[in-house]
Structures are given as C-alpha cells and as structure tokens.
Amino acid sequence: MYRLAFKNFIRSKSVIIAITIFLLTGIISIIIGRQFLEKQQAAANAVTALQKEQINRNVHHIQDQFGLLMYYLRFAFINKPDPIASLAIGQQDVNASIQYLTIRGLEGQRYDTDLFNPYNQLTGNLDLSFVILFLLPLLIIAFNFNLLSQETEHGTWSLVSIQINKPIKYILFKLSIRLIVVLVLLSVLLTLAVFIIGLPLDEKLLAYTIIAILYVVFWFAVSFLIIVLRRSSAISALLLLSTWVLICLLVPAVINNFLTVRYPVQEAYSTFIKQRDGYHTRWDKSTDSTMQAFFKHYPQYSHYVWNSPKFNYMWYYAMQQLGDDESAAESEAMQQKLALRQQSASIAALFFPPMHAQLEFTDIAGTGLRQQLQFLDSTAVFHETTKLHFYPGIFGDSTVVGEDWSRHVPKYFRRSGAVNWASLVAPFVLFSLVLGTGGVYIFNRNGIK
Template sequence: MFSYNLKYELKLLWRSRWIQLLGVLLLVLIGFAVYNGQVKTDQWENSIQTAQQTLKASDAAMVKVLDSVEQGLEVSLAPWLVPTSPMAVGNVHPRVVAKDAQPLSYIATGQSDLFTPYVSPKATGDDFAIEFTEMTSPVQLLFGNFDLAFVIIYLLPLLIIAFSYHVLSAEKERGSLRILMAQPISIRQWVFQKLTLRFLVLSVLVIVAFVAVALGFGLDVWANAPSFFILIALVLTYMLFWFALVFLVNLWVGQSARNAISLLGLWIFFVLLVPSILNQIGSVLYPMPSRTQMIGQMRSLKAEATEKQDEILDNFLRDHPEYAVNDSTQKRNFYHRYVASQQLIRSELEPVVNRYTEQLQKQQDLLGNFKWLSPAIVVQQALNRLAGNSTADFLNYKFQVMGFSETWRNHLMPLLYNNQDFSQEDVPKLPVFQYQPLSSSATSALLVLLGLVVLLFGLGFGFTKRIWAS
C-alpha cells in the first residue's frame, strides 16, 4: 500500500499545486527570516568591530601621550585624563568586553535584542549592578522578531495544519472514503501513511529551502555542519509533533471545518497560551526584585561611604596590604578612597544583586521543568541555545563581564595604591577579553519532542475507535 500511496499522493499534491505553493512559500519565509537574522548579526558584529577600532585608536593616542610624558614634554590634557594615572587608563581607556556572535546567531534573536553586543567596564564603574538592558521598539515588542525561529515555531505549524487538516475528512466529504474503506486496508494505517508522505514532502521542501537560502546568502553551511544538522533535526522533530497532532485530529474529529478549528485551537494552546501562562506563573512565583529599590540602596550606601571614606580606606588597606606593598609615599587621593568604597559597596550589595540571578534561574528552572507542556518552548529554547542567544548564554556572558571587570580593576589597583605611574611598557600587559561561548546541545529538546510524538501516535493507534463512514 505504501508505494501506491507514495506514488499517487505525490501526483495528487503536484497536480493540486500544493508542492509548488509550499515550496515558494517556504523559500520566501525562510529567505526573509534568514535575511533579517543576518542583518541583525551583521549589525551586532559591526558594532563590536567599531568598538574595537575605537579602542585601538584610543590606545594609540594613549601611547602617544605616554611617550610625550616620558620624554618630559607637556601635554594639553586635564590631569585626571593623563594616562600615567592608572585610574585614567581604567576609566578613559576601558577594554571592549564583547559577546561575539555565534555561527548560527542568525537563526534566533533570543535575548540579543535586549542586550548590547559589548560593554566597556570602567575601573570605577558599577559593573556589579550591570543589567545590559536597552530600549526596544514597542512595535517590535508587539510583533516579535521575524527570524528563523519565528518561522519555525509559529508559521511552520500553520502551514502543516493548512496542508493536512483534512486528509481523511476530505475523502469523506468527496465521497471516496466509502470506496477506500471497502478495500482490505486499515484506514488508520492509510491516514498514517498519507501523513508520513506529506511529512516527507514538507521535510524535503524545508531542507531544500534552508540550503537554497544559506547558499543564496553565502552562509558557510559546511563549516558549521554539526550545528546545521542539529537545526534540521530540531525542525523535523517539531514538524513531526504537529503531524502527530494532525493525525489524532483527523482520526478523532471527522469534518474538515471542525478539524481546522480544532487544530488552530491546539496551535493557540501550544504556541501562545502555555508559554504565556508558564511565563506568568514564573513571574508570580519568582518575581524579580525591584531595581528602583536596589538603586536606592546603592545610593544610600554610597552616601554613607562618602562620609566614612578615610575609615573605609584604612580598613581596606589593612585587609589588602598587597596592593600598597611598594608604596613609600603614603599619598592618598580621591581615587584611593573611591575605589576602596566601591569595594565595600560591592560586597554589601552582593546579596541583592545575586537575588536577580537566583530569581531568573528559578524562572528558567520552572520553564525547564514544564517545557514538555509546549513543544514551542522546547524548540525556542533549543534554537536560542543553538544561536548562542539564550538566557543561559547571556548569563554566561554577564558572569564573564563581571569577571573581566574584576581582572581590569585588579590589574590597575596595585599601580594605584603603590602610587606608581602607568607607562608605555604597561600597555601590552593590559588584559584582553576573550568571550568563551557555552557549548550547545539539543539532545534533551529532541528527546522531549520525540517523547511527545510517540505519545500522540500511540494515542492515535491505541485509543481511537470510530467507524468513519457511518
């Protein structure tokens, strides 16, 4: 039966122009989404590149000034900007701490539209309270990003529904079902085979569209073949989930109009409702602490610290004698006191700041525990991870930023507290940030999706009992 179904299903789809229509539609949708993703990734990379070039120019200028100072020439700069001061280097010439775009960044915007591509933490900055947020267009918030993840998660199921919602009911409504049922075949098997063939047709079209678009935009598919295969595997498994739902609805519901409405209802449930409800539950159970409260707390701590600067500095140097081991001058200025106060404020605010990460982690854990309720969440998370734009990726980046800020400060603090000048020789020794991406894996996502697929097909084969022609 399968070979005959295959042969004639392909003929019927070709003659009804479904294959041609789907092919063009997928090419346009995937093409537009990849183009959008690529534009965003290019902007991201250009932004980092520009910052790196600016830093390079600023370093060259710094070296020039240092050279002039070291030759005993006068420089026309305000004293706090002269790079012989370690804090001038730390604040005026901060390093670029960039989150490099990953090879498949273009597939999912994820958290990248909420964060900046790089930050430049200063030696005296409040990097411990770093949030990375920037304003987002309200229109974009309303509609979301038209990226590949949007096409896969939102639009592809709608195409599957339009393509297959009436596989069985159309036979009934046309009148050919009674002839089919008079053949020695299982109608359930027949529907399963028809949907399997449609799944194969759509899979081929999706893969061809992906490859065509990737080649069209000059993306190096082979260099990132493993990630690309994971992407394809995720998409096909997600499609399989929707075909399994279509299979159940075709067997259980019966009329084309009802099938379509039921499937659209399921689409709303799985793609819109469940993610939104889980998100709301996460926000209610694990609310993020008030940022205004934290800023207020930080200001009062700063004010308190300003009043007791000398005492704080004394305590700080008692705790960290290593910073001033070579200091014979015992000269103390604004920066000595300020940096010591910052250290105190940082340690006092640490529990408040950590609470953000903890609450965010709890929200993520909740989503992780219940993600199987919606394959849309599973695929969105997996695609974000594959693109390197997931919450985990940005948390990883945030920790790396905080780590580098510490390194940057610690590199300059001995010079500051030993009252030593920063010289040309110190320039090549300045720390350089190198982003370390997380390794991505889609195994758990694939397993969850496959589990749901098996469950749905099991329900279709095991529990439906209905005589369709009656």
C-alpha cells in the same frame, strides 16, 4: 500509486501558493539572520577601534596620574554570537552583546543595554526559528485538516475502506506525502541558510536540524490524532488551530507570567540603589573606615600608603568597590532568581514541545537566558581581572608610560556546554509516540474499516 498521489497533491494551486509564501518568508528570515550577524560583527569592529583610539588619546593627555587616567578608560568584553545564532536570535534581541566597562563599580555598568526602537522590540526579529516554531505548524495544519474528512464528505471513504484491508495505512500514506513535502521545504531552507549565512557543518547545526525535524513529526502526530476523530473539515481545522494557539501561544505566556510572579526580581532596582548608596555615602564617612573595609576585601593591598596629604585615588577606588560590596547580596539574589526562572521554564517545557523546541533552539545558538547569565557572570570575572591588573599601578602611583597599553584589546566571552542529546530529543519522541498510538487506538475503536 505513490507517485500519482504525490503529483495530485503538489499540483493543487492552494498548495503551490502556501509553499511559495512559506519559502519566501523563510528566505527573508535567513536574510534577517545574516544582517543580525553583520550588525554584531560591525559593533565588535567598532568597539575594537574605539577602545584603541580612546586609550591612545587619554594616555597622550594624562601621563602623570595613573588613577585619573583609569577613571576614563573603558575595556570591552564581547559576546560574539556563533553563526547559528542567526537562526535563533533569542535574548540578543534586547540584551547587549558588548560590555564596555571602566574599572569603577561594576553593578552600575553590566546591566546597561543598547537603545532600541520600542516598535522593533514589540515585533521582534523574524528569524528562522520563528518561522519553524509558529508558521510551519500552520502550514502542516493547512495540509492535513481535511485529509480524512474530505474523503467522507465527498463520499469516497466507503469505497476506499472496502478496497483496502487496513484503511489506516491509507491515512498514513496520505500523511507521508505531506510529511515529505514539509521536510523538503525545511531542508531547502536549512540548505539556503548554510550558503547565505555561511553556517559551519557542525554539531550545533545537526542538533538544530534534528529539533526542527522532530518538531515537524510532532505536529503531524497532532494532526493525525485530530483527523481520526472523524469530525467535519471545519471542526478539524478549528481543533487544530485551537491546539496551535493553546500550546504555541497561550501556555508559554501563562508559564512566563507564572514564573515572573513566582520569582520576582525586585533586586534589579535595589541592586542599583545599594550600589550607588554604597559609593556615595562613603563621601560622608571617614576615610579610615572606608579603607579598612576595602582591605578586608583585598588584604593584599594593605601595604600601600593611602593617607598621604594629596588626593588619594586608592581611597576613591575603594569607595567604588564598596558600592559593589554593598549590593553584592542583591545582585546574587537576582542572578539566582533568573536562573530559577530558566530552570523552571526548562522543566515545564518538557511537557510542551513547542516551548521545548524554542528553548533548545536558543540554547544551541547560545542566545538563551542561560547563556546571557553566563555572559553576565563572565563579565564580572573580566571586570575583576582587569581591575586587579591596574590596582597596583593606581595605588603605587606608577607612571602611565610604564604600562604596555597595546596588550589591552577587547576580550571575548567563551560559552560552555555541549549538546545534551537525550534531553533534546526525548520530549519530541515521547509525545509523537503517545499521540500516534492514541490516534491508532481511536481509529480502531471507532471501527473505521
């Protein structure tokens, strides 16, 4: 019977068309993900070659002024995406994955980003996560909206309820066929992603797969709850589509807008202004006050001679540092507000599985806001380390040829954080159980036998 019901379902032309379109869309999203990785790798290769070339060129032309040389040299810090980032591009849609910095003021550099086509920013990338989060529920709705109402409208439900002791088993039987079809589709797409992109079979891919499966189960639980209300096919479809719009589009938009208003980041502008003012106003202040403020920040450099008759690069880089010091409070406040946005969004997402799935996808892929903030923090550490390495050479007026320039190659950001399995699966399991239990209760309460 199961085999016959399965063949009857899968032979429908509308089902075949829906499956074909979904598979093609999924394959396109996988190819887009692979192109994203190739673009990121090409950018990393390009900046590696560029850094080597510009160091060699400037060292060749500027051999007697270490401070002047360091004004021009840039050093790359790369946030190289994991292969699984191709399935959930997230923040890397708009935020640069490469920081190409001088040792001058940090705050005026680390928020620079690439130029993007505004239309592409509006539409975003079609990655596999988008297909799963927004298109897969529509496929599930199309498969399930008339699962019970069709039997009622065709007059066959009364016959089924007489022949079967527990009619709810028949509903679950038909749902299981559709569930298997959807899970097979999902498995095909993930398998194709492994081969097309070259995804490693690791914990991240396992976590991504489990989220996708639990998300599918959640939507089948939603469908079950709606169809046992025994409304007409049109009303059931309307209810399911309204649910999709509500929890996939409307609720996340409302939460995002609320968090934007709740945690405004005016500091994004004031940080830039204070950094520039903190540096430029130093031209009009005494060099002594500038250097005393600098030595307060870095007492280890107070023994260097800075008040010589010739132009002193120590004073110049001290001004650059004081620009960052002036904007430090605003920069920290902005980072804290962005972190609060992420934390609040994660808490709110526990009550809305589509939003939770989206955040978990990007967390696993390393492309979420949390990872972007970690990258920016690590950028500050990288800038500080690079700066402190060159300060003695600048302040001591060292020879340029005395530095081993071959060692200065791009550095890579290393992400931290393991998969939290409990927080990952709990919301899906809880909501699926609640919806499933509610559906059984409604079914039995209505006396469908």
